[in-house]
Amino acid sequence: MNEMVDLAIIGAGPAGMSAACAARACRLSVVLLDEQPSPGGQIYRGIAEARDDRLAAILGKDYAAGEEIYRRFVACGANYRPATTVWRIGPDGLSWISAGRSGELAARRVLVATGAMERPFPSKGWTLPGVMTAGAGQILLKASRLVADGAVFVGCGPLLYLVAHQYLNAGVTVRAILDTAPRENLLPASALLPGALRQPHYIVKGLRMIAALRRSGVRMHRNVRAVSFSGQDRLEAVHWRDRSGEYALECAEAFVHQGVIPNLNMTMSTGCRHAWDEQQLCWRPDLDALGRSSLQWLLVAGDGGGIGGARSAALSGAISALAAAHDLGRLDFTAFERESAPLIAARRRDMAVRPFLDRLYRPAQGFRIPEDEETVICRCEEVTCGDVARAVGEGCPGPNQLKSFTRAGMGPCQGRLCGHTVTETMALLSGRTPQEVGYYRIRTPIKPVTVGDIAGRIENAEQGAQHEQAAAD
Amino acid sequence: MFRPLDDKGGKAVAIEIEGRSQIVPAASNLAAALLSAGFSPFRTTPAGAAPRQPYCMMGVCFDCLVEIDGLPNRQACLETVREGMHVRRQQGAAAIGEKGKAR
Numbered sequence: 001m002n003e004m005v006d007l008a009i010i011g012a013g014p015a016g017m018s019a020a021c022a023a024r025a026c027r028l029s030v031v032l033l034d035e036q037p038s039p040g041g042q043i044y045r046g047i048a049e050a051r052d053d054r055l056a057a058i059l060g061k062d063y064a065a066g067e068e069i070y071r072r073f074v075a076c077g078a079n080y081r082p083a084t085t086v087w088r089i090g091p092d093g094l095s096w097i098s099a100g101r102s103g104e105l106a107a108r109r110v111l112v113a114t115g116a117m118e119r120p121f122p123s124k125g126w127t128l129p130g131v132m133t134a135g136a137g138q139i140l141l142k143a144s145r146l147v148a149d150g151a152v153f154v155g156c157g158p159l160l161y162l163v164a165h166q167y168l169n170a171g172v173t174v175r176a177i178l179d180t181a182p183r184e185n186l187l188p189a190s191a192l193l194p195g196a197l198r199q200p201h202y203i204v205k206g207l208r209m210i211a212a213l214r215r216s217g218v219r220m221h222r223n224v225r226a227v228s229f230s231g232q233d234r235l236e237a238v239h240w241r242d243r244s245g246e247y248a249l250e251c252a253e254a255f256v257h258q259g260v261i262p263n264l265n266m267t268m269s270t271g272c273r274h275a276w277d278e279q280q281l282c283w284r285p286d287l288d289a290l291g292r293s294s295l296q297w298l299l300v301a302g303d304g305g306g307i308g309g310a311r312s313a314a315l316s317g318a319i320s321a322l323a324a325a326h327d328l329g330r331l332d333f334t335a336f337e338r339e340s341a342p343l344i345a346a347r348r349r350d351m352a353v354r355p356f357l358d359r360l361y362r363p364a365q366g367f368r369i370p371e372d373e374e375t376v377i378c379r380c381e382e383v384t385c386g387d388v389a390r391a392v393g394e395g396c397p398g399p400n401q402l403k404s405f406t407r408a409g410m411g412p413c414q415g416r417l418c419g420h421t422v423t424e425t426m427a428l429l430s431g432r433t434p435q436e437v438g439y440y441r442i443r444t445p446i447k448p449v450t451v452g453d454i455a456g457r458i459e460n461a462e463q464g465a466q467h468e469q470a471a472a473d
Numbered sequence: 474m475f476r477p478l479d480d481k482g483g484k485a486v487a488i489e490i491e492g493r494s495q496i497v498p499a500a501s502n503l504a505a506a507l508l509s510a511g512f513s514p515f516r517t518t519p520a521g522a523a524p525r526q527p528y529c530m531m532g533v534c535f536d537c538l539v540e541i542d543g544l545p546n547r548q549a550c551l552e553t554v555r556e557g558m559h560v561r562r563q564q565g566a567a568a569i570g571e572k573g574k575a576r
Binding site: 035036039042055083085115117118127128129130131132133135136139140142143145146147148149170172233236251252261300379380381382391407412413416417450 | 474475476477478479481501502505506508509513514515518521523524525526527528529530531532533534535537538546547549553
């Protein structure tokens with residue numbers, strides 16, 4: 001028979017690594033599978049590699065905080081499987097592929113810690129080579145020590161300013177920062193500031209970063225709207241509008257960002273309950289305070305369950321692992337309460353800054369729902385905003401029917417880069433709420449796999465059955 | 474165009490990009506190595522033959538799909554370079570059968 005573990009964890013970011021440590025402390029058997037070749041997730045990407053003082057100084061001390069979690073993780077005794085893609089999860093466990101090999105892992109509980117991805121930035125020309133997310137730019141810096149001179153940073157949110165700041169620390173020229181944070185956000189956000197000030201270090205860090213960007217003399221434009229990108233075979237210029245007029249700036253690279261959203265496909269594929277989050281303008285799985293989903297076997301920790309950032313992710317990973325240990329009868333209720341209470345309180349404190357940040361950097365509608373007919377919404381199948389509008393006009397009721405009308409969401413990314421835009425665009429066009437419109441029905445395999453990969457799985461299962469038979473004989 | 478932050482020296486390996494040999498840092502991320510080698514585009518789309526290059530660098534956008542050692546549809550951002558690796562641009566839809574040298 002295939003191997004059976006107490007807890008299978010997917011994702012080696014702060015949530016997954018902390019969950020592994022907490023579960024091991026309760027003596028659960030743990031396998032952690034991760035797509036990347038080394039631990040850290042995206043936030044602590046490359047944390048296992050040696051860094052010299054220069055890169056450490058560029059990345060800053062919040063990044064260095066990942067080292068402690070990483071050190072505890074490698075010592076915790078979890079079975080860690082890097083460079084492994086999980087393409088199915090279910091009540092019995094999961095299916096994986098890794099470097100041409102494939103297999104099954106049976107698990108009593110599955111904890112999804114697949115983190116966040118950047119919100120789509122649907123705009124004219126955003127598919128051109130040279131336009132990439134701010135997170136992508138940061139990954140190239142963190143894990144590959146690569147930088148691009150003269151890039152333009154476009155959008156809003158802490159990550160955008162952080163990467164620009166890291167570029168300046170590295171002595172790399174930044175052509176301009178085009179800040180799209182709508183000024184209308186200031187008033188509603190300021191009402192939430194007192195709550196956020198219970199976690200002053202976030203506010204202080206943000207203010208310092210923005211002050212440093214201003215002092216640096218880098219060209220900055222605020223209240224930027226109507227962003228588009230142009231070029232023949234790759235990016236040549238970025239265009240925008242603000243209150244003083246229309247502008248264009250030549251550049252070879254643009255880093256775009258409108259905040260982050262949960263990386264949904266894995267939880268969506270299970271059929272567990274999800275809901276549209278009005279505060280964060282995204283779908284997220286419906287979870288209890290311990291990260292338990294509407295399915296008994298499935299828990300979700302970290303940003304994949306709603307955006308909270310790295311510290312909250314690490315805390316929620318530990319909380320969910322304790323919940324799993326309790327539910328499996330491996331941690332009695334008194335011990336569970338004693339160990340989880342301080343973590344839950346710490347997480348609540350850490351999350352106090354969120355309502356303010358979410359409101360301050362809430363992307364303007366024009367950056368979530370394209371205004372231009374020609375703007376590509378589905379990058380894979382090149383379905384435009386106009387195509388979606390025509391389908392809705394013809395009576396297409398929701399995202400799943402939109403697939404047959406337009407092929408939106410049917411390419412290799414499986415809706416990851418268009419799902420949120422499709423929900424919100426269809427909601428606006430048909431006068432319904434995003435919750436009423438719904439999301440694509442996500443099915444296994446949640447990552448593209450070859451028939452050979454699946455055949456490998458069947459072969460393995462048959463061999464398993466034969467072994468079992470042999471054992472019975 | 475992406476460039477190394479500084480010259481750290483270190484080990485290097487040779488990979489083949491569109492039939493041409495290229496020296497890249499050992500154990501580097503393939504998409505990063507291709508970007509700093511000026512490889513563009515990574516692929517063209519099946520729908521409109523539009524040029525694409527990595528957008529997310531974390532495995533969600535699939536715009537970095539390339540052909541590696543004859544296997545199409547590999548996410549370059551999730552691959553690590555190996556000595557002698559053959560990388561080709563993926564034109565339109567992934568080729569299958571003889572042309573794609575499928576397994």
